[in-house]
Amino acid sequence: MKKLYDVMIIGSGAAGMTASIYTARKNLKTLVISMDVGGQTAVPSKIENYPGFEEVNGLELMNKFQAQAMKCGAEMISGKVVKINKKESLFEIKLASGVNYESRAVILAFGKTPRSLGVPGEDKFMGRGVSICVTCDAPLYRGKTVVVVGGGNSALGGALELSQIAKKVYLMHRRDEFRGDEIEAERVNKQENIELLLSTVPIEVKGDKFVEGLIVENVNTKEQRTLEVDGVFVEIGFKVDSDFLTGLVDRNELNEVIINEKHETSQPGIFAAGDVTTVLFKQTVISAGDGAKAALQCHHYLTGGEGRIVSDWDH
Amino acid sequence: MKKLYDVMIIGSGAAGMTASIYTARKNLKTLVISMDVGGQTAVPSKIENYPGFEEVNGLELMNKFQAQAMKCGAEMISGKVVKINKKESLFEIKLASGVNYESRAVILAFGKTPRSLGVPGEDKFMGRGVSICVTCDAPLYRGKTVVVVGGGNSALGGALELSQIAKKVYLMHRRDEFRGDEIEAERVNKQENIELLLSTVPIEVKGDKFVEGLIVENVNTKEQRTLEVDGVFVEIGFKVDSDFLTGLVDRNELNEVIINEKHETSQPGIFAAGDVTTVLFKQTVISAGDGAKAALQCHHYLTGGEGRIVSDWDH
Numbered sequence: 001m002k003k004l005y006d007v008m009i010i011g012s013g014a015a016g017m018t019a020s021i022y023t024a025r026k027n028l029k030t031l032v033i034s035m036d037v038g039g040q041t042a043v044p045s046k047i048e049n050y051p052g053f054e055e056v057n058g059l060e061l062m063n064k065f066q067a068q069a070m071k072c073g074a075e076m077i078s079g080k081v082v083k084i085n086k087k088e089s090l091f092e093i094k095l096a097s098g099v100n101y102e103s104r105a106v107i108l109a110f111g112k113t114p115r116s117l118g119v120p121g122e123d124k125f126m127g128r129g130v131s132i133c134v135t136c137d138a139p140l141y142r143g144k145t146v147v148v149v150g151g152g153n154s155a156l157g158g159a160l161e162l163s164q165i166a167k168k169v170y171l172m173h174r175r176d177e178f179r180g181d182e183i184e185a186e187r188v189n190k191q192e193n194i195e196l197l198l199s200t201v202p203i204e205v206k207g208d209k210f211v212e213g214l215i216v217e218n219v220n221t222k223e224q225r226t227l228e229v230d231g232v233f234v235e236i237g238f239k240v241d242s243d244f245l246t247g248l249v250d251r252n253e254l255n256e257v258i259i260n261e262k263h264e265t266s267q268p269g270i271f272a273a274g275d276v277t278t279v280l281f282k283q284t285v286i287s288a289g290d291g292a293k294a295a296l297q298c299h300h301y302l303t304g305g306e307g308r309i310v311s312d313w314d315h
Numbered sequence: 316m317k318k319l320y321d322v323m324i325i326g327s328g329a330a331g332m333t334a335s336i337y338t339a340r341k342n343l344k345t346l347v348i349s350m351d352v353g354g355q356t357a358v359p360s361k362i363e364n365y366p367g368f369e370e371v372n373g374l375e376l377m378n379k380f381q382a383q384a385m386k387c388g389a390e391m392i393s394g395k396v397v398k399i400n401k402k403e404s405l406f407e408i409k410l411a412s413g414v415n416y417e418s419r420a421v422i423l424a425f426g427k428t429p430r431s432l433g434v435p436g437e438d439k440f441m442g443r444g445v446s447i448c449v450t451c452d453a454p455l456y457r458g459k460t461v462v463v464v465g466g467g468n469s470a471l472g473g474a475l476e477l478s479q480i481a482k483k484v485y486l487m488h489r490r491d492e493f494r495g496d497e498i499e500a501e502r503v504n505k506q507e508n509i510e511l512l513l514s515t516v517p518i519e520v521k522g523d524k525f526v527e528g529l530i531v532e533n534v535n536t537k538e539q540r541t542l543e544v545d546g547v548f549v550e551i552g553f554k555v556d557s558d559f560l561t562g563l564v565d566r567n568e569l570n571e572v573i574i575n576e577k578h579e580t581s582q583p584g585i586f587a588a589g590d591v592t593t594v595l596f597k598q599t600v601i602s603a604g605d606g607a608k609a610a611l612q613c614h615h616y617l618t619g620g621e622g623r624i625v626s627d628w629d630h
Contacts, residue, residue: 018366018600025364027497048387049340051333051380051603052367065366072363072498182342183387261576262595280577281611285333288366289604296596 005031007298008093008103009074010081011110013039014284015274015291017065019107022295024072028302031101032069032076033093038062039111040238040275041284044154045135045161050284058135061284081110084248084270091269105298108245108257108265108272109291112238112282117149121205122234129211130232134158141166141231147214148172149202150235153180156188158235163191170227172197174219205232240276252278263294271298320346322613323408323418324389325396326425328354329599330589330606332380334422337610339387343617346416347384347391348408353377354426355553355590356599359469360450360476365599373450376599396425399563399585406584420613423560423572423580423587424606427553427597432464436520437549444526445547449473456481456546462529463487464517465550468495471503473550478506485542487512489534520547555591567593578609586613 007023009016012034023030036042037059041050044058053061070076080096084106093101114132116122122130131137134148138161146166148159151173157180159171171188176199178185188194203215203224213226240255250258250266257265257272259279265272273279273294274287322338324331327349338345351357352374356365359373368376385391395411399421408416429447431437437445446452449463453476461481463474466488472495474486486503491514493500503509518530518539528541555570565573565581572580572587574594580587588594588609589602 014366021364021366025496025498027501049336049607050367051329051336051383052365052371052376053379054383054386056367061367064368068366068369071369181340183340186342281608283604283607283611285600285607286604289598289601289607292364292598292600292604293596296598 003031003101004090005029005101005103006302007031007105007107007295008033008091008101009107009109010034010093011039011108011274011276012037012066012076013062013109013111013274014041014065014287015039015111015276015294016107016109017062017069018288018291019109019273019295019298020069020074020076021065021072022292023107023299024069024074026295026299027073028299030074031103032074033079033081033095033101034076034110035078035080037066040282041287043133043135044157046157047284082244084245086248086267104269105302106270107291107294107298108249108270108276109274109287109294110241111275111287112240114234115237115239117202117234117236119202119204121207122232125205125207125211125232128209129207129230130205130234132234134161134233134235137231137233138162138165143167144230145228146170146231146233147227147229148233148235150237151175151178151180152235152237153184155235156180156184158233159194160184160187160191162233163194166231167193169194170197170229171195172200172202172216174199174201202232238275238282242276262297263290264297269301271301318346318416319405320344320416320418321617322346322420322422322610323348323406323416324422324424325349325408326354326423326589326591327352327381327391328377328424328426328589329356329380329602330354330426330591330609331422331424332377332384333603333606334424334588334610334613335384335389335391336380336387337607338422338614339384339389341610341614342388343614345389346418347389348394348396348410348416349391349425350393350395352381355597356602358448358450359472361472362599380603397559399560401563401582419584420617421585422606422609422613423564423585423591424589424602424609425556426590426602427555429549430552430554432517432549432551434517434519436522437547440520440522440526440547443524444522444545445520445549447549449476449548449550452546452548453477453480458482459545460543461485461546461548462542462544463548463550465552466490466493466495467550467552468499470550471495471499473548474509475499475502475506477548478509481546482508484509485512485544486510487515487517487531489514489516517547553590553597557591577612578605579612584616586610586616
């Protein structure tokens with residue numbers, strides 16, 4: 001059995017939830033489908049740069065987004081989209097569960113997924129000392145020694161959070177400087193139990209039943225050493241899992257969905273916003289703003305509008 | 316005496332304040348200069364589509380933005396920019412007060428200003444029955460009869476707000492249908508003391524010391540009549556006051572600052588975001604997201620970065 005919606009939004013992060021607030025307020029029958037709640041914004045324990053909240057827990061913020069979308073009339077289900085087929089003027093959306101939906105338009109907003117190190121031992125010890133979520137797993141390492149791999153804000157923030165719990169934190173990055181905000185880098189520098197290892201890459205995760213060490217290599221000297229650690233936190237960025245869109249919308253070499261300034265994809269009726277797109281910056285407030293743009297453009301498409309949109313400008 | 320900043324942000328609405336949160340967090344010496352606090356977002360008494368707040372007063376929301384920016388280290392002054400001159404690698408910013416500043420980069424985020432009806436009597440009765448701010452002036456019309464001119468969300472929302480206070484509200488619009496959100500239009504239709512006048516334009520505001528009536532004309536029949544009203548609320552959109560930028564950055568026929576997808580203007584070192592730009596939608600969350608984009612691109616420019624930005628993506 002198929003259910004027909006005006007708009008199907010794939011992804012429940014900042015872009016998807018904001019898009020659903022906007023389409024639902026336009027009285028478009030809206031279904032959000034997602035494998036999680038809140039996307040990447042839900043991961044960090046503390047967000048300081050979403051305007052309106054001086055400091056907020058990521059999951060708490062995304063729960064607010066979701067409640068607001070529900071209040072506006074959006075529906076939401078849990079599921080994994082495996083295929084989207086164009087059928088005349090509709091799109092058929094197939095879920096892994098076997099359930100199918102039909103929708104007049106689609107907004108792609110399923111973001112990105114954490115990248116892995118790709119070294120021996122990583123998969124073997126995943127969940128047994130290797131972690132991709134500081135917020136989730138930090139409490140398990142009280143009084144222990146851990147290493148955080150990565151150089152962006154999530155690595156810096158993760159190291160800081162762990163430094164409050166663990167005895168010692170190594171923060172290692174393959175480049176010779178960090179890429180996160182200066183304000184975060186300064187905090188890391190002030191923290192006495194964080195030791196920085198720059199120009200260093202992981203070689204192998206070692207252990208028996210649980211992680212016991214990480215072999216690392218200096219990229220300049222090629223010298224190797226073993227860090228004796230109980231935990232390895234992987235914070236090295238993300239990839240876009242968009243293979244199911246092959247043949248439907250154009251993507252770039254990073255698998256990001258290519259959009260124009262109207263948030264249209266190469267397929268009429270399919271729009272996109274947030275980290276899944278070619279947008280240069282992956283930030284909560286940016287995804288939220290772009291989710292609203294995609295939603296308003298989608299409404300314009302569904303109501304047969306053409307030309308310059310003047311709805312909230314030239315009354 | 317001139318003071319040197321890394322970034323000077325003109326405007327304190329959602330775009331400007333978000334930009335300042337982001338530049339200040341990047342440790343760029345940031346000055347926000349503005350004629351008001353909060354731009355257009357500060358005007359409405361109730362906002363329901365800024366994600367994270369199911370319902371929030373506009374000014375209250377913008378006060379939160381401002382407090383957050385101050386906490387991050389941004390400075391803020393009140394003033395009107397009358398000229399920006401390019402001086403070698405710096406920009407000289409002249410204020411109406413005679414004070415000058417110098418900045419390495421500029422972010423234009425000063426939004427738009429309300430448009431006037433341009434009919435006889437409007438200026439004469441401004442503040443004496445003619446209003447451009449429902450939120451500010453609605454309480455003055457308890458038990459009286461008013462007319463709201465306009466067809467977008469601000470007109471619909473204004474009519475609803477006034478219908479709770481005034482005895483009767485006319486809502487008139489020059490087109491044959493409203494352009495605001497359906498959810499707002501439905502609420503208006505359900506409100507018994509709101510009378511809709513479509514395809515109708517204002518001709519003249521009449522009165523003695525205060526407004527006593529508004530002459531209106533049906534655009535199809537050319538028939539004129541006088542609405543006996545105590546108040547005329549003008550909610551017909553906005554214009555961009557950007558003449559002081561002539562010769563500095565390219566603008567379009569609406570005087571909006573032309574930007575590319577990186578939020579760069581035609582002048583290197585000058586970025587723009589929010590309602591002042593060619594962005595299609597004028598919404599708080601969109602301005603906030605684009606303010607963040609402009610700020611991050613500005614940081615990239617000031618730190619000598621080139622090519623694709625990978626800071627928060629490819630760690």
